[in-house]
Amino acid sequence: MRSSTIYDVAQAADVSTSTVxxxxxxxxxxxxATREHVLETARRLGYQPNPHARALVSRRTQTVAMVVSDITNPHFFELIRGAELRAKASGYTLVLVNAEESPRIELEQIQRLTRSVDGFLLAASRQPAENLLQLAATQKVVVVNRRVPGLASVVLEHAEGCRQMVSHLASLGHESVVYLAGPQNSWMAASRWAAIRAAAAELGVHARRMGPFTPTVASGGAAADAALTTDATAAIAHNDLLAIGVLRRLADRGVRVPADVSVVGFDDIFAADLCTPTLTTLGGAHADVGRAAVELLLTSMDQYREQAPQLVVPSELILRRSTGSARTSDLSDR
Amino acid sequence: MRSSTIYDVAQAADVSTSTVxxxxxxxxxxxxATREHVLETARRLGYQPNPHARALVSRRTQTVAMVVSDITNPHFFELIRGAELRAKASGYTLVLVNAEESPRIELEQIQRLTRSVDGFLLAASRQPAENLLQLAATQKVVVVNRRVPGLASVVLEHAEGCRQMVSHLASLGHESVVYLAGPQNSWMAASRWAAIRAAAAELGVHARRMGPFTPTVASGGAAADAALTTDATAAIAHNDLLAIGVLRRLADRGVRVPADVSVVGFDDIFAADLCTPTLTTLGGAHADVGRAAVELLLTSMDQYREQAPQLVVPSELILRRSTGSARTSDLSDR
DNA sequence: CAACATTCTGCAACCCTTTGCCACGCCCCC
DNA sequence: GGGGGCGTGGCAAAGGGTTGCAGAATGTTG
Incomplete structure (x- = not known):
């Protein structure tokens, strides 16, 4: 039972295919009047345009790809959801691609899809900027949670957020903090560290960086141990997963949070409000980020822009139980 | 800069397009020898077949769609991940579709995609069985975590799991349990209740069902309150999200878990190990479910099967802190 | 009413591959 | 040496739309 084509409709409506x-x-x-008649006939015949035939000549696929660095990171869920919803609203389909934290896989997948999608959303891309620029020369690209000069981007605000974070810790008496950094090639990791360092300097707090660490719960153990080799009274983890791993390890080692050490994360994932103690973290409307990114991509498809827009979605410091006053005595004296 | 087509390669290699x-x-x-020569030429020219032109005639898109009832449910993450990985391994692309817990949206999206994908993975579909059968008449379909006579399916074992669960509670002295049911049109909800009821009857435990509840943390409040109107000493929530909501509400109302009430969930989502108390739940290799589902779909595409296979992936009861001995006195006496 | 402008609509080429069918050359065998 | 079979490769017809161009129909104006 072959499904009906534009020819069937044309014939039934007694017009040419072009009119249909x-x-x-x-x-x-x-x-x-003609239009109504055609549409009515099409409806009656259950006609649906074949997307491939359409894409073949029009070079529009009505599909966008979203590439995430690690699909298992809960932080992306909201992002994906926002993007999916927005895409659907414009009749676009979202293809989800997992880079598995590998720049090579990321690139391969992108290559594979160039012909089948209208554009790419690159979330937390691990590619060097030049690769991205090169890609953008032939494809529509919006980078998410990363900024690349010349490319459209949407990022969740974090410079000011980091400042608030450090300021929050400073006000609790912390004089030395450690940033447990994310992956080497993560723009976010570098950017956060820069913001933390600047804020720390300004507020007279000593800040150091350790890592890099893979942003997973499993890596939290090593991160916690690293943090404990320092005199820092507060640890800022690259994301909530890492922070949760840190909390676990600290609990195992009998270090109290926040009495002995304060811990903060980034992303405000669902679990941040469930772990013990609950996690202070820099959150924000991730779904909005996803939505805005799709929007940018879609508008960039049908209108030329002199300058690539760089959007910033506000973030919000969520205070929970993992941060408290700095300990006054040395940890080893306890 | 038009990218190279099969014509370019044919011309450069001095053969016909059919040979290419x-x-x-x-x-x-x-x-x-010819093949080598052609492939080499293609490589040199950076030729990549146009997927749409290919799909147009071959009617194969190398794409499968996965429809989930609610993309924000963490339980699906592993499922999605397993499916994505398996699809990629065979050169297939996974399109993710969110049904937003709405049967109507689910159906619309499926219709929209029928021409652009080779098959559907329907996870926790809320459609009536007849709709699914009708769909399967024209499309390749594998249902996930649902069983429909005549359709290929993969489910995480839960009948035996529910038995273990009830048995676990019975051994702790619980004589009355309540099942906080999932959505009305969820096959899983019905199936779990049947298994729980059977096991309870067999073990001499009183079981009742309340609900339905939307399987979210937010609905946990109502579910907990409902549970407290009964004399049940243990609550089995439809999934971990609901269970976590229940835990929260119980804590707010000063009901101790597990001293006063035991709580168990389903899925073993990441957060189940983080909430307070940690949650006893029926887990399993969800990624395997996703993987198996894609596998079933792919093999069903190039080989006819007399009988639609129904796979069952083993589950595992994860004991944590939310279950304990049944209280001996009435809750209101406390 | 003629001349011209404006909408509509149809023709036909094109988008890029796949694939059924046929032709060719070669080897083998009788 | 002629015929059959097999391994290769080309021809050309799809596959289902979109779109530039031009002709037809309709409307406007003087």
Whole structure:
């Protein structure tokens, strides 16, 4: 039972295929009465345009790809959800691609899809900037939670957020903090460290960086141990997963949080409000980030922009139980 | 800069387009030397077949769609991940579709995609069985965590799991349990209740069902309150999200878990090990479920099967802190 | 009513591959 | 030496739309 084509509709409506085509994709190029008649016939025949035939000539696939560095990171869920919803609202389909934290896989997957999608959303891309620029020369690209000069981007605000974070710790008496850094090639990791360092300097707090660490719960053990080799009274983990891993390890080692050490994370994932103690973290409307990114991508498809827009979605410091006053005595004296 | 087509390659390699096509998709229809030459030329020209042109005639898109009832449910993460990985391994792309817990949206999205994908993975579908059968008449379909006579399916074992769960509670002295049910149209909810009821009857435990509840943390409040209107000493929540909501509400109301009430969930989501108390739950290798589902779908595409296979992936009862001995006195006496 | 402008609509080429069918050359065998 | 079979490769027809161009129909104006 072959499904009906544009020919069937044309024949049934007694017009040419071009008229049928236009009735759908250029409604004002055909008289209202004719259009109605065609659409009605199409409906009656259950006609649905074949997306591949359409894509073949129009070079529009009505599909966008979202590449995430690690699909298992809960932080991306909201991002994906926002993007999916927004895409659907414009009749676009979202293809999800997992880079598995590997720049090579990321690139391979992108190559593979260049012909089948209209554009890419690159979330937390691990590619060097030049690769991205090169890609953007032939594809529509929006980078998410990363900024690359010349590329459209959406990031969750974090410079000011980091400042607030350090300031929050400073006000609790912390004089030495450690940043447990994310992956080497993560723009976010570098950017956060820069913001933390600047804020620390300004507030007279000593800040150091350790790592890099893979942003997973499993890596939290090593991160916690590293943090404990320092005199820092507060640890800022690259993300909530890492922070939760740190909390676990500290509990195992009998270090009290926040009495002995304060811990903060980034992302405000669902679990941050469940772990013990609950986690102070820099959150924000991740779904909005995803939504905005798709929006940027879609508008960039049908209008040329002199300058690539760089959007910033506000963040919010969520205070929970993992931060408290700095301990006054040395940890080893306890 | 138009990218190179099969014509360019054919011309450069001095063969016909059919030979180029066959060099790629039917390697043994062309002499080894010719094939090498063609492939080399293609490589040199950076030729990549246009997936749409290919799909148009071959009717194969190398894409499968996965429809989930709610993309924000962490339980699906592993499922999605397993499916994505398996699909990628066979050169397939995974399209993710969110049904937002709405049967209507679910159906619309499926319709929209019928022409652009080779098959559907329907996870926790909320459609009535007849809709699914009808869909399966024209599309390749594998249902996940649901069983429909006549359709290929993969489910995480839960009948035996529910038995273990009830048995675990019975051994702790619980004589009355309540099942806080999932959505009305969820096959899983019905199936779990049947298993729980059977096990309870067998073990001499009183079981009742309340609900339905939307399987979210937010609904946990109502579910907990409902549970407290009964004399049940243990609550089995439809999934971990609901269970976590229940835990929260119980804590707010000063009901101790597990001293006063035991709580168990399903899925073993990441957060189940983080909440307070940690949650006893029926877990399993969800990624395997996703993997198996894709596998079933892919094999069903190139080989006819008399009988639709129904796979069952083993589950595992994870004992944590939310279950303990049944209280001996009435809750209101406390 | 003629001349011209404006909408509509149809023709036909094109988008890029796949694939059924046929032709060719070669080897083998009788 | 002629015929059959097999391994290769080419021809050309899809596959289902979109779109530039031009002709037809309709409307406007003087």
């Amino acid at each position: 085509s236009r009735a759908f994709s250029a409604p004002d190029r055909v008289r209202a | 096509s066959r060099a790629f998709s039917a390697p043994d229809r062309v002499r080894a």
